[in-house]
Amino acid sequence: MNKLMKKTGLSATAALIALAGWAQSSSTVPEGWHLKDLKTDGYYGISLDKAYDFLKSKNRKSTPVTVGIVDSGIDTTHEDLKSVLWVNAGETPGNGIDDDHDGYIDDVHGWNFLGSRDGKENVTKDSYEAARVYWGLKSKYENKTASQVPAAEKDQYDMWVRAKGEVFKDDGSQDEFILRSMDLLRKGDGTIRFDMKKEVYSGKDLSGYNPTTPNAAQMKSFLLNVCQANDNNDITNKELFDQMDNDVQKINNRKQPPKDYRDPVVKDNYNDINDKNYGNNNLTVDENAPLHGTHVAGIIGAARNNGVGMDGVADNVRIMSVRAVPDGDEHDKDIAEGIRFAVDHGARVINMSFGKAYSPEKKWVDDAVKYAVKKGVLLVHAAGNDNQNNDSTYNFPSAYYLDKTRPATWITVGASGPNEQSGIAASFSNYGKKEVDVFAPGVRIYSTLPLGNRYGNEQGTSMASPVVAGIAALVMSYYPDLSAAQVKEIIEKSVVKPTVLVTNPGTGAKVHLSDLCVTGGIVNAYEAVKLADTYKAKGGSARPAPSPSPVKKQAPKKH
Known part of the structure; x- marks a missing residue:
């Protein structure tokens, strides 16, 4: 998922270097x-x-x-x-049975394609597609020119070249500064969480906080600056460090293949699009994922x-x-x-x-x-x-x-x-x-x-x-x-x-x-x-009738 689409639009790396943002002057608009x-x-x-x-x-x-x-x-x-919420009338909630025989057990309000079948594990974070493409095809196309690639593979080769450019678009000159700054901010964050007795806090929460260490003062100033740049005082320390982790991941992507977050949890055959009955019915996962x-x-x-x-x-x-x-690029x-x-x-x-x-x-x-x-x-x-x-x-x-x-x-x-x-x-x-x-x-x-x-x-x-x-x-x-x-x-x-x-x-x-x-x-x-109100329906029903269900639908359960 594109980081700017995901949450607040903040870029931790850019903020570390220049405290730049894309604020809209709209703080006075009503809810x-x-x-x-x-x-x-x-x-x-x-x-x-x-x-x-x-x-x-x-x-x-x-x-x-x-x-x-x-x-x-x-x-x-x-x-x-x-x-x-949508309720699947063909499912009896919590009975552990695929009542409507659709391949998904207890899909009462929807389905989670980012989880293990037993529901014990769920993918919340993932890598970036550019890194997956680059490292996944590196052995195939490294040191090859376009003229050496079969015509049938041209699109794939072009995608790999573009991904390589994305992975290595930064020269790495700022890496040490970014990593060192993040370390200091994490130390300040630890102090603030201890002082405030809160694991998650926002820029709004920091307005009355008096830092007790230099690192805490630096963290407070940094988060408030990011909030100001994004015109959003509700940005939290967790959102900030999630973005920082993503930026660190991009630094690491230049040196090694990205971690496989998905497959060890989901355990489907990813290369088979017909292997579709995977995941679980946990739609919330934890307090932050949704x-x-x-x-x-x-x-x-x-x-x-x-x-x-x-x-x-x-x-x-x-x-x-x-x-x-997930937090990262979807598959x-x-x-x-x-x-x-x-x-x-x-x-x-x-x-x-x-x-x-x-x-x-x-x-x-x-x-x-x-x-x-x-x-x-x-x-x-x-x-x-x-x-x-x-x-x-x-x-x-x-x-x-x-x-x-x-x-x-x-x-x-x-x-x-x-x-x-x-x-x-x-x-x-x-x-x-x-x-x-x-x-x-x-x-x-x-x-x-x-x-x-x-x-x-x-x-x-x-x-x-x-x-x-x-x-x-x-x-x-x-x-x-x-x-x-x-x-x-x-x-x-x-x-x-x-x-x-x-x-x-x-x-x-x-x-x-x-x-x-x-x-x-x-x-x-x-x-x-x-x-x-001026339109008339074309060609009868607005949508083709669904295929008959293999089982008789049950009345929705109240819960």
């Missing part, structure tokens, strides 16, 4: 600004209240829509999420109008958790199997807030996407947070198949900010006049967090994608006869197009938003439901 309306509230939100008022005026009734979230997992005990997925889930469908926390976009949604994305097989699991279990929308620059088994993912398209599922993917042009760089899973054709029910989403002052196009967002379809709110998005019914702000295209997935679920819920292709068309045709120029995240030039994405606009729920 939930992404749901507000430009005309009445002054923010480029999705006008959600107006959307529900319109649906009420039309006396539209909703039906449940299942959204699959392929991500890091979800805190299934969260007060704002537990009532909206931060990203829990935040995404809340944006889509946190229980509305229940008097706690915040409101999700869709009001009649069932959240299905598919855990396939193509897990993504492909995750997509298929969501499709086979009734998801009409799949949110994918992850990405990487290499996809050695892209065909597996392409085949899974084609399967989802055939079954009438809408796939929503985050564009990435490297302020790069996706038209000319690599970001997988991509909006195109290997044969250069494009999935009919796929939307790629860039991130937008709350107003002109903060930047309508988020400064970190990837973009692309061909590859990115729409922009959606992705700066300082308030949503659910794991570990104790918490809430907080995160930002990235990871947050923009579920805004679009939520709108898709909303439209499908109130207009159930519309196909996924029609819903995609509605979302894209109903965008709000800024009349002012925006800043290109990559070049800094002032451009029209139409230069950064296909539609030139920001998604809007109100405009979407208004447009949906």
